[in-house]
Amino acid sequence: MPxxxxxxxxxxxxxGGAFLSAMPFLWMLTTALKPxxxxxxPPLLFPVHFEWENFAKAWQAAPFPRFFLNSAVMTVGIVLxxxxxxxMAGYAFARMRFVGRDLLFFGxxxxxxxPFPVTLIPSFLVVNALGWIDTYNALIIPRAVxxxxxxxFRQFFLSLPRELEEAALIxxxxxxxxxxxxxxxxxxxxxxxxxxxxxxxxWNDFLWPLIVTNSPDMRTVQVGLAxxxxxxxxxxxxxxxxxxxxxxxxVLAFLAAQRQFIAGITNTGLKE
Amino acid sequence: xxASWLKAIVITTVVLLGxxxxxxxxxxxxxxxxxxxxxxxxxxxxxxxxxxxxxEAVFVPGGELLTKLQTAITAKQTPIMAxxxxxxxxxxxQSGSLAPLDDFIxxxxxxxxxxxxxxxxxGMYQGKRYSLPVSASDLGLFWNKNLFRQAGxxxxxxxxxxxxxxxxxxxxxxxxxxxxxxxxxxxxxxTTWQTQVYFWGAGAEFLNANNTAPAFNSPQGVRALQFLVDxxxxxxxxxxxxxxxxxxxxxxxxxxxxWMTQFFPQQVNFELGSAPFPYPxxxxxxxxxxxxxxxxxxxxxxxxxxxxxxxxNWFSSTPVQVEWDRGTGFxxxxxxxxxxxxxxxxxxxxxxxMRPFVDSMAFxxxxxxxxxxxxxxxxxxKYVQEALLGRLSxxxxxxxxxxxxxxxxx
Numbered sequence: 001m002p003x004x005x006x007x008x009x010x011x012x013x014x015x016g017g018a019f020l021s022a023m024p025f026l027w028m029l030t031t032a033l034k035p036x037x038x039x040x041x042p043p044l045l046f047p048v049h050f051e052w053e054n055f056a057k058a059w060q061a062a063p064f065p066r067f068f069l070n071s072a073v074m075t076v077g078i079v080l081x082x083x084x085x086x087x088m089a090g091y092a093f094a095r096m097r098f099v100g101r102d103l104l105f106f107g108x109x110x111x112x113x114x115p116f117p118v119t120l121i122p123s124f125l126v127v128n129a130l131g132w133i134d135t136y137n138a139l140i141i142p143r144a145v146x147x148x149x150x151x152x153f154r155q156f157f158l159s160l161p162r163e164l165e166e167a168a169l170i171x172x173x174x175x176x177x178x179x180x181x182x183x184x185x186x187x188x189x190x191x192x193x194x195x196x197x198x199x200x201x202x203w204n205d206f207l208w209p210l211i212v213t214n215s216p217d218m219r220t221v222q223v224g225l226a227x228x229x230x231x232x233x234x235x236x237x238x239x240x241x242x243x244x245x246x247x248x249x250x251v252l253a254f255l256a257a258q259r260q261f262i263a264g265i266t267n268t269g270l271k272e
Numbered sequence: 273x274x275a276s277w278l279k280a281i282v283i284t285t286v287v288l289l290g291x292x293x294x295x296x297x298x299x300x301x302x303x304x305x306x307x308x309x310x311x312x313x314x315x316x317x318x319x320x321x322x323x324x325x326x327x328e329a330v331f332v333p334g335g336e337l338l339t340k341l342q343t344a345i346t347a348k349q350t351p352i353m354a355x356x357x358x359x360x361x362x363x364x365x366q367s368g369s370l371a372p373l374d375d376f377i378x379x380x381x382x383x384x385x386x387x388x389x390x391x392x393x394x395g396m397y398q399g400k401r402y403s404l405p406v407s408a409s410d411l412g413l414f415w416n417k418n419l420f421r422q423a424g425x426x427x428x429x430x431x432x433x434x435x436x437x438x439x440x441x442x443x444x445x446x447x448x449x450x451x452x453x454x455x456x457x458x459x460x461x462x463t464t465w466q467t468q469v470y471f472w473g474a475g476a477e478f479l480n481a482n483n484t485a486p487a488f489n490s491p492q493g494v495r496a497l498q499f500l501v502d503x504x505x506x507x508x509x510x511x512x513x514x515x516x517x518x519x520x521x522x523x524x525x526x527x528x529x530x531w532m533t534q535f536f537p538q539q540v541n542f543e544l545g546s547a548p549f550p551y552p553x554x555x556x557x558x559x560x561x562x563x564x565x566x567x568x569x570x571x572x573x574x575x576x577x578x579x580x581x582x583x584x585n586w587f588s589s590t591p592v593q594v595e596w597d598r599g600t601g602f603x604x605x606x607x608x609x610x611x612x613x614x615x616x617x618x619x620x621x622x623x624x625x626m627r628p629f630v631d632s633m634a635f636x637x638x639x640x641x642x643x644x645x646x647x648x649x650x651x652x653x654k655y656v657q658e659a660l661l662g663r664l665s666x667x668x669x670x671x672x673x674x675x676x677x678x679x680x681x682x
Contacts, residue, residue, distance in 0.1 A: 004469040061305065083375045120339075121346050128347045207336065211343055214298075215332050226333030230304045231357070232409070232531035 032240035058242035062224040074139040078202040081144035090153025104154040132229040158189040192260030277356035294682040295579045298351035302334040310339045310599035350569040358394040362643040371568040372400040376581040393638040408563035408604035417543035419524040423447040430547035441509035444524045451523035452509030463653040474550030474556035479640045486677040498667035523551040530629035561636035575583045
């Protein structure tokens with residue numbers, strides 16, 4: 001009977017993989033619960049210290065409630081804008097015929113090759129000229145579309161049966177009606193996948209929010225985390241405690257959308 | 273006629289009121305945690321004593337302050353004043369966006385001779401001074417008294433020269449099986465700035481006097497690097513391993529910064545000692561130095577620049593600096609602070625480990641103030657690593673480093 005043996009092997013492999021993915025989180029959690037005097041002891045997988053005070057100290061070290069609000073506004077804005085605008089662009093690239101479409105699409109893909117630091121100063125100059133420094137506009141609008149999301153949506157839309165849209169067209173539906181009433185309802189997996197990607201991107205973004213904000217009222221959680229990485233030594237226990245708090249929304253969002261996320265990723269590989 | 277008179281009066285009044293009432297000074301810094309709180313306390317007191325002046329301190333995480341300053345300079349959106357790690361000062365002074373301070377210094381009779389010479393080197397560009405040191409840190413020796421005892425060494429007697437350092441390290445390795453001394457072998461500026469202490473101690477220079485050519489490939493430099501290579505390769509008393517062995521009690525001695533007098537006591541479970549870093553017989557006492565410099569941006573108007581200078585002048589004054597250094601654990605940048613009785617008493621009572629670091633400021637040396645220092649440092653560290661790993665002889669390693677560094681200085 002080779003089958004049960006095989007199942008055990010597969011599960012062992014999966015358990016190993018799960019352990020590897022969970023280990024950094026365990027390490028973070030146990031470090032967050034360590035007293036500073038235990039810092040140099042080897043990392044632990046299960047907590048033996050319970051220094052809950054670290055969480056309170058970390059929370060009070062910076063105006064985290066405000067940072068959370070700012071991160072939430074920015075993240076929701078980016079996720080909504082990226083999903084809607086990138087889906088529209090992706091649809092145009094997948095279905096509409098116009099001069100220079102493929103050239104334009106490759107142009108969009110090409111922007112993914114440009115590293116962010118290269119565009120940092122030009123982007124800052126634009127945002128500054130618009131008077132957006134220290135506003136949500138600066139945090140959201142420059143990232144309202146994503147080339148990667150456009151690519152993701154286009155590939156997905158190419159896999160949708162064209163007949164559905166043609167039927168709607170015959171019934172007299174316009175492009176926008178087709179897009180909103182036919183195409184988007186069929187696209188929940190890719191929308192979920194894109195929402196997760198853009199959520200993680202926005203929630204974890206550090207450099208751009210730091211550059212375009214000055215006032216503590218406009219800073220985000222990642223900038224808050226940087227407070228524990230001092231110029232003269234890192235406050236590991238507090239940093240881990242704060243990182244645990246800050247990572248929680250991202251982990252919860254991932255768990256909530258996990259099923260759609262995986263379906264979305266596997267579907268985008270298909271064509272026709 | 274009447275109308276224009278009225279207009280003139282109104283404008284003058286508004287301008288005068290504006291001058292006397294609101295003087296808002298934005299100030300970018302990276303002093304986090306407790307240091308940031310001490311700064312905020314000082315600022316609040318200054319504002320109380322100087323009604324009409326508001327100082328808006330903006331915290332920017334240390335690693336990104338330079339990026340943010342450079343972006344701001346490009347967009348001409350600079351704050352009124354800022355601080356920077358001294359290593360970045362050459363880049364900032366050469367940007368042409370800082371205001372020269374010489375006139376202010378003269379008018380305020382600020383005594384530059386009271387400053388330690390090391391940190392003053394930064395901020396000079398084409399004969400003008402653009403920044404003032406406001407805090408310092410330096411490197412020294414920490415040792416683990418428990419391991420010294422176990423090895424049969426006097427726990428209260430640190431090595432005073434390289435021969436003793438080597439002898440102690442060997443004895444520790446022999447008697448306890450632990451490493452004698454920990455070196456920073458992970459490359460980058462961490463390796464370079466520690467290695468410079470050995471080089472300077474042995475009488476070598478890092479660059480020539482005009483900072484136009486490498487000078488570390490001198491016989492003294494080779495001797496210093498040979499000493500380090502022998503520690504790691506011949507006597508095997510120093511590990512080539514990730515940093516942190518000293519903190520875990522796996523190495524008996526380490527070169528580390530003055531700020532660790534604050535952190536080590538809470539983090540380690542052994543008795544600590546600290547001393548100026550030893551230098552070889554026939555050499556000279558030397559250590560490396562870090563810290564921050566403060567400066568004003570050029571695009572501030574005259575009145576604003578003057579208001580910013582008044583704050584800097586107040587912040588730099590001996591009594592405020594005493595308070596600042598006591599609150600933060602930064603080392604004094606002025607002799608009058610280092611010799612202040614209240615400051616010295618505080619060090620002896622509250623931070624005895626810090627004393628050798630305060631004393632070392634007198635011979636702390638600046639890293640060469642050249643804009644391309646970061647690249648030079650990386651090249652130097654890379655070849656130090658090659659030598660420590662035994663892949664190149666110290667002489668070859670330094671020659672090759674010099675060949676790569678030379679074009680960067682031309």
